[in-house]
Amino acid sequence: MSGRIHLVGAGPGDADLLTVRAARLIAAADVIVHDRLVGPDVLAGCRPGTELVDVSKRPGKASVAQEEINRILISRARSGLDVVRLKGGDPFVFGRGGEEAIALAAAGIEFELVPGISSALAGPAAAGIPVTHREAARSFAVMTAHAAGLDGHDWSALAAVDTLVVLMGAATAGLVTRRLLQAGRAADTPAAAVQEATLAGQREVRSTLAALPDAIAADGLRAPLVLVIGAVAALDVRCAVASEVAR
Template sequence: MQLSIDLTGRRVLVVGTPAGARRILARYRAAGARVERVDAPIALSILRSAGMTRVDVPSLVVIADAAGDAAAGAAVTDAASAVGAWSTREDPAPVRSRGHVSIVGGGPGDPDLMTLAARRALAEADVVLFDRLGPQDGIAGWAPGAELIDVGKTPGHHAVPQDEIERLIVDRALRGLDVVRLKGGDPFVFGRGSEEVRACRAAGVPFTIVPGVTSAVSVPAAAGIPVTHREVSRSFTVVSGHAPFSDEELGHLAGIGGTLVVLMGVGTLPHLVAGLQRAGMSADMPLAIVERGWSDAQRTTVSSVGAVRELLPRLAPRSPAVIVIGEVVRQATCENAEDPESIAHAVDALAPYSDLTT
């Protein structure tokens, strides 16, 4: 049975060592309770005194550990029951000289697309470092009582530089704390997760990678665009567009075939489409811009490699956005995905572009 109790302003006793009880203390304080950490003998004294005076009787007694003394824990439970206080047992946090780091992919932003492993890591965290691309509205609830550090990355501006993020991760872990670095998408897809792993290895800090749902696939899917489709595209290439491509790179991208997915490419899109056409890509090749995927403000714009540049001043697309280039874009608008003629005419009917806001 699971009960929900409003503990705002209520007295809660936590029985355990400072290190072992740290997460419990943080969680109940975050819930607004008046929390005290005490050893088992002091807890017994408080409860017996409250039983005699009926003054400030604790609402809840949480037994994290009782210095390994089962009899002392049982005595505290009995004393709590005698004064009408609820009691419960919770596993103490691990006590160690070095903590653990979880590099967690939070998915494209919708909390429902976070993995169970991601939520479990957050629930066990002492510290969470997060930025704008990961899901963040529910962090206080997912990691109750944890220290929350906003590392504030925005396009072209990192309020907290990467080396400082790595320093914070290692510093907290060397204090014996469990650290979560929460990222958007997948931490190993343009997420700099490998750099944070390298910092952990250099410091001798154990770590775990928690993969996430990458925006390279999930955001096009939110707009009804598959990155592969039978008899249309049997491969997809994911690239970072944060910096302009060289002519050699553009030649490879234009000739590779399949679907091209561009992350962080809004700012360099004019250069990209001009270069792809110079390298031989047809101006009629369908192109989609999916902004703020999986949010209430999602906007999908379907155009073509040749036409999109003229639309940009009016559209003013903003990051985060995923750009998809390829015949698969037609799947977002065709009436019958099994009918070749419907697919072929899908984008033609959208001249010069279509705003498929969802």
């Protein structure tokens, strides 16, 4: 007897931004294996008796190894249970969804992928920042600022993109800024940081690229943080005041 795994994106945080499919699967699951960025409002959609397994990876604390997460998923499925693997944002955008899908396929476990709204798009949008905008941004890129992977980036290419969205950048904003400046990005490039996008604790700062780390520190912003770098970061489409970049 074998159950089924659903690799589900929980979106950027606000439970109202779950897809209809995600909400239905959460409500029907026997087991939900979830990450730190999946909040209580999202988990409140499960039925009584659902097993909730927290496999959060928290900065500065011991993490659940990916191999152990894979083992949990496979063992629950082989017990005949319906399992939702719930990830913040989208499973395939820095969520290791690809690794888990490969592990499940290798184990012969049936699975379904349910995309979610990535914070790479929802974070800027929640702050009124379009990642593309006519005459200002015809391209955008998304990068992770996790310290372990910073040396693997092509900084010259990232510095040339119209809009750069940086995920997991709370701890390394200063290093990201220095690398982009060294790669040729202008110091006065508009920049913004959005904390807890779409949630009640959402806060924002706007600055220039060179001043962004100091602005984040001065306002006491903390993870989860989305950084936006490029001309569009000067925009706030929620306001009636037009900026130069919008004209």
